[in-house]
Amino acid sequence: MKNYLDIFKNGLWNENPIFKLIIGLCPTLAVTNTVVNGFAMGMATGFVLISSEIVISLIKKWIPNDVRIPSFILIIVTFVTFTDYFLGAFFPDIADALALFIPLIVVNCLILGRQEAFASQNPTRKAIFDAVGMTVGFTWVLVALSAIRELFGFGTLAGVEIFGAGYTDMIIMILPGGAFLTLGVLVGFLNFLDRKVGSDNG
């Protein structure tokens, strides 16, 4: 059991997709202008990641090695199409806000990378723990980043006023430049934390 917990914890910090592996950055930068969008993106990516890791770890024996990448992509794109239509039908506002970045989950290197590095080599149970760990790790950085940007950009947090009505919006945080700057500083800060306390974090 400890083994499974380690796999799960791996995604949270040691192999965090965003600030350790540095993959999946396009949605990270593009949709994190509000907390709701950041969280929704994390969940949508997580759904695709978990489903495809389960399917691929189940059928890995029957996938010929030479065509494994196209096969992975086909499985992933099926779940992405499913997610896109699901969000469009039940959460049209979120689907509008994330727009292009829902279909682009297909080419998110995080998803394909985990299939190649983990799901295609491990039993299904382990793959589920890995996928859930990666999802939580991806989502918490997205939410942290979008919380910073929304708080300073609009003075709100998940739509709730924090700084009161008199707050002047810091437009730069919402602009593309602010996304790069905030992520750069955040990753620098997390590196700093990792260096100070990371060694006994396990």
Added chain:
Amino acid sequence: MDSLQYLLLLFISTVLINNFVLIQFLGICPFLGVSRYVETAFSMGLAATFVMTMTAFATYFINTFILEALNLEFLQYMSFIIVIASLVQFVEMFIKKVSPVLYKALGIYLPLITTNCAIMGMALLIPQNDYNFIESIVFGFGAGVGFTLAIVLIAGLRQEIQFGDVPQDLKGMPITLILAGLMALAFMGFAGLAVV
């Protein structure tokens, strides 16, 4: 009809005002991953531009004459990714046969292009914006030029910053992101150029 002027505006708008990397956040992975040296960045940009133009060409036909004609739009993501993957494979074989020198220069960057979200994003934006055939080609080419411009510029900055005294925790990725942020702010200035 001043269509030539319109196409020129579309091109400028795609390259500068709506720069794929810095304004629309497409293709960030190669932008950060392959931008250590100006030469390799330029090769990557060249390969991406080539594949993007070809993709615009191919996906326009598939989308208009197969998917829309037969009401199969739900297969759009699947068919686009297959088109891109096979196109990359085809381009790789073609270049290998025709120009071994170019193949050596682009070699390892070609397979990486399949998962470059700028290409998939560009393919998806064409039906969304209702571009016609010529506009699609101009859009695809412009997107590639914009990508090349951004990746070459950031590579130049990264080569310079190697000699700078960067704080330990900001080395590598964080400082590159901060540089990209400043560049994105500079690119915002182009917003006043034209509206398409």
